[in-house]
Amino acid sequence: MGGAAGLPHMKGITFLVRFENVSLSYDGEHATLRDVNFAIEQHSFQFLTGPSGAGKTSLLRLMLMALKPTSGQISVFGRRVETLSKPQLTAARRRIGVVFQDFRLLDHLTVYDNVALPLRVLGQPESKYGPEVIELLQWVGLGDRMRVLPAVLSGGEKQRTAIARALIGRPELLLADEPTGNVDPTLARRLLRLFAELHRSGTSVVIATHDLGLMEQFAGAKRLVLADGRLHVFEPHS
């Protein structure tokens, strides 16, 4: 992708996403997020954590431009979200890969077609994206499952399908909501290594999780902790 071009710099750091005094309330009464300030830097790796119901998914939805904040400013790729036109929002979304907590696979499409979706909606011909999809599926260990429907997949296989779909478009930012929630510790570690490698190849990664063990394996990662609606940022002790 275009690298740092057009992205905001601040003291030499480039931000992909920036929250300024962001608050969110679903019902107008209870605040899910209060006055949240943080930034996702380019080539960064961070965990988003906190108790269940703390607002991790909500925060990711705000970053994905799936939700409008009740107040405050959100900038994505250097542009204020509320100033973006529909096509610009679509273009921004294409630079973000997302793994939903509940996968959101399309039940009537095969694993292969689900993973191909982000490229297909760009209007690419299958002859172009087909080989990439197959290669990625083999890489996540689903080479022999690509013709089946999601209904017959195990939880872990669904998760890997969802991850592959998030990666196929070579996103600059990967948002993964509880991506190891359904898998055994061994597979969880493997998936984590996948994300780490993705990070090393230049993608910024945000992983929402409450798996402490997982986070301890990547002690170098930044931790964004949500508690009582407020975000606390812990830099790695390097």
Added chain:
Amino acid sequence: MLHIKTLLSRKSLFPKVASLDVGQGRLIEKRRVALVQRDSISGRALVTVVAIMTFLATLSAGAAFLVAQASDGWQHQVSQEMTIQVRPAEGRSLDKDAAAAAALARATRGIASVRIVSKAESERLLQPWLGSGLNFDALPIPRMIIVKLGNGAPPDLQALNAALAKAVPNAALDDHRLWLQRLDTMAGTMETGAVLVFMLVLVATALAVGFATRGAMAGNRDIIDVLHFVGASDGYIAREFQGHFLRLGATGAASGALLAVLIYAAAGLFEHFAMATAGGDQLRALFGSFSIGSRGYGVIAMIALGIALLTAFMSRSVVIRHLRGLY
């Protein structure tokens, strides 16, 4: 295991494609799978609703068409012809009276032709009903004069009537106008009624198809969401659904219209075979022809097309409205 770095660097991908096995090659070349679920219960229900409503709409359109056609026929026949009856009278020559009445009619402006039905012709017409053994000369058989009206302004029938009363008192102008007027009113009422029924069916069709489309779309909201978040543009999503629902609507509308066409064709065929019989004649006289003609089939095709387009349009508007709420 491949390294993600090599995987994500585009250049490395293509040499590996050559090594893909045959099965995977086939996977790539297979037909494009629809993003919108092809065969779903709600989709099938929608096709059924569309088919039934198209059938009813085309049937009522055809009925309106037939009524209009038939009443046109009546009006035309009735308004084009009148008869003058000259009854035999004591001490008068029937032939002379008939000739005098015909002359008066001929002299009237707006009358195109006048024809005296000859005695022989009358006898031939009446004979089957009166028996051949009768002496027709002894019977008081009136002489008929058939008067055909021109296409221009209607003749002054009142004046003709008055002239006839003076010159040939035993002649009576059988003026159909009163009957015609009643018939005209009736035909008009029937036509209006048929058109009204058709309009109601059309409105019901639009509503039923609209609701059925929304129902079928309800299960597709997840698909819209996912397409949205993987970066599909609103236009792309709308097109996918619109295309899919146009196919559903066209399938249903075509089946409904086909059924209606078959029924009209069967009625036309029945009429064709029944024409030789007296019953067929009566039927024909009453309803005109059952064949709705190319214009009728054109109308059926238009209705079917309109309903299919409506289905597509409704799905599109559901998609657009849903996407508008998404940001």
